[in-house]
Amino acid sequence: MAGTLRVARYSQRPRLIVSAWLALASMTGAVALIAYYAPEDVDQGLSQKIFYVHVPIALTAYACFGWGAWKALRHLSRRQPGADLESYVAIHIGVIFGVLTLTTGSIWAKISWGVWWTWGSDQLVLFLVLFLFYCAYMMLRFSVADGPQRANLCAVYALFGVVLIPVSFFAIRLSQDFIHPVVFNQHGPQMAGSMLLTFCVAWAALLALASTLYRIELAGKRIDLRLRELKEVRA
Amino acid sequence: MNAAEQYVAAAYLVVLVLVLTYVLIIATKLQRLERTLDDVSSTKGATPDEPAPEEQTRPAASARRHRGGVEAQTR
Numbered sequence: 265m266a267g268t269l270r271v272a273r274y275s276q277r278p279r280l281i282v283s284a285w286l287a288l289a290s291m292t293g294a295v296a297l298i299a300y301y302a303p304e305d306v307d308q309g310l311s312q313k314i315f316y317v318h319v320p321i322a323l324t325a326y327a328c329f330g331w332g333a334w335k336a337l338r339h340l341s342r343r344q345p346g347a348d349l350e351s352y353v354a355i356h357i358g359v360i361f362g363v364l365t366l367t368t369g370s371i372w373a374k375i376s377w378g379v380w381w382t383w384g385s386d387q388l389v390l391f392l393v394l395f396l397f398y399c400a401y402m403m404l405r406f407s408v409a410d411g412p413q414r415a416n417l418c419a420v421y422a423l424f425g426v427v428l429i430p431v432s433f434f435a436i437r438l439s440q441d442f443i444h445p446v447v448f449n450q451h452g453p454q455m456a457g458s459m460l461l462t463f464c465v466a467w468a469a470l471l472a473l474a475s476t477l478y479r480i481e482l483a484g485k486r487i488d489l490r491l492r493e494l495k496e497v498r499a
Numbered sequence: 500m501n502a503a504e505q506y507v508a509a510a511y512l513v514v515l516v517l518v519l520t521y522v523l524i525i526a527t528k529l530q531r532l533e534r535t536l537d538d539v540s541s542t543k544g545a546t547p548d549e550p551a552p553e554e555q556t557r558p559a560a561s562a563r564r565h566r567g568g569v570e571a572q573t574r
Contacts, residue, residue, distance in 0.1 A: 310503040314510045321514070364517055368510045375506040473518070480525055484532060491535050498542070 280483065283476045290469035294462070302462040311375040318368040319447070320467035321361050322391070324474050326429050328358030329398060331478075333426035336419035348415035349489070351422055352405060353482045355398055357474055362395040390432040397425050 298316045305312035332354035339347035369388070370380045383389060401421055408414040447453060453460050500508070 310507055313507050317510060317514055360517070360521060364514055367513050367517070371506050371510045371513070375503060477521065477525075484525065484528055487532050487536070488528075491532065491539060494539055495535075498539075 280476070280479045283472060283479055287469065287472035287476045290465065290472050294466040294469040297462040297465055302459055303456065308376060311372065314368060314372040314375075315447075316462055316466045317470075318365065318372055320463065320470045321368060322365040323467060324470045325358050325361035325365055326433070327471065328354050328361060328474055328478075329394070329422075329429060330426060332358060333422050336422035339415060339419045340423070346486075348419060349485055350482060351419060353478055353485060355401055355422060356481065357478050359395070359398050359402065360477075361470075361474060362391075362398065365391065366395065386435045387432070390428070390435050394425070394428045394432050397428060401425065 294316070298313055302313070302316065304310055332351045335344075335347045335351035335354060338344040339351060369391075373382065373388075374380050381388065401418065404421055405414065405418050408417060447455060453463075455463070
C-alpha cells in the first residue's frame with residue numbers, strides 16, 4: 265500500500281487513489297448485494313450467484329481488450345506518446361480477467377452441467393480462442409526487441425484481436441447454442457430488477473478494479489522505464 | 500455446506516486469491532522500483548559534493564554543459 269501511494273505521489277496521479285477507493289467501496293457494495301439482496305434463482309438455486317462475478321469479469325476483459333485496441337489505434341494513427349505502453353498494460357489486465365473468466369466459468373459449468381469444460385458451446389470455445397490470441401500477443405511482445413518496430417507490430421496485432429470480441433459476443437446469439445444460457449437478448453435482460461441492479465453494481469465494481477490495476481501497473485511501468493533511461497544515461 | 504455453496508465459495512475465492520496474488524506481485528515490483536529509485540537518488544545527491552574522477556579534471560564550464568546535456572536527455 266505504501267508502495268502504491270509512493271508511486272501515486274511520484275507520478276502525480278491522485279486519480280489513482282480515488283480509483284482505488286472507488287473500487288474498494290463498489291466491491292464491498294457488490295458483495296453485500298450479491299449476498300443479501302439478490303434473490304436465489306428458481307432454476308439454478310444458489311449456484312446462479314456465480315453469474316454476478318463471472319459475466320461482469322468477462323465483460324471487463326472485453327473492455328480491457330477494447331481499450332488496448334483503441335490505444336493501439338492511437339499509436340498507429342497519431343503516434344501518441346506512451347500509447348503503445350498503455351495498449352500493452354490494458355491487454356495485460358485483460359488477460360488476467362480472461363483467466364478469471366475461464367476459471368469462474370469452469371466452476372459454474374461443473375455445478376450446472378456436470379463438466380468442467382465442453383467443446384460443444386461456441387461461446388466457450390470462442391472466448392478461449394480470444395484469450396489464447398491475447399496470450400500470443402504477450403509472446404510476440406517479448407520475442408521482438410524493444411523499439412518502434414515492436415510497438416507497430418503489437419499495435420497491429422491488438423487491432424486484429426479486437427475483431428474477435430463482437431464475434432465472441434454475438435456467436436452465441438447467432439448460433440443454435442443451447443448449452444450456454446443467454447441472459448441479454450433482443451427483448452432486454454431476462455432477469456428480475458433486483459438481479460439486474462446487483463449485476464450492474466458488480467460490473468461497475470469490476471470495471472473500477474480493472475481501472476485501478478491498470479493505473480497502478482502503468483505508473484509502475486512508466487517509472488521503471490524512466491529509471492532505466494536514467495541509469496543508461498548515467499552509466 | 501452443500502455442493503452448490505462449495506462451488507459458489509470456490510468461484511469467489513478464486514477471484515479473491517488471483518486478484519490478491521496480482522496485487523502482491525505489483526507490490527513486490529514497486530518495492531524493487533523504490534530501491535532502484537533510492538539508489539539513483541543517493542547517487543545523484545552525492546554528485547555535487549563528490550564529482551566523478553573524470554569531472555575533477557574537466558573545466559567547470561565543460562562540466563556544466565555535460566550535466567545540462569544529461570538533464571535534457573532524461574526529460
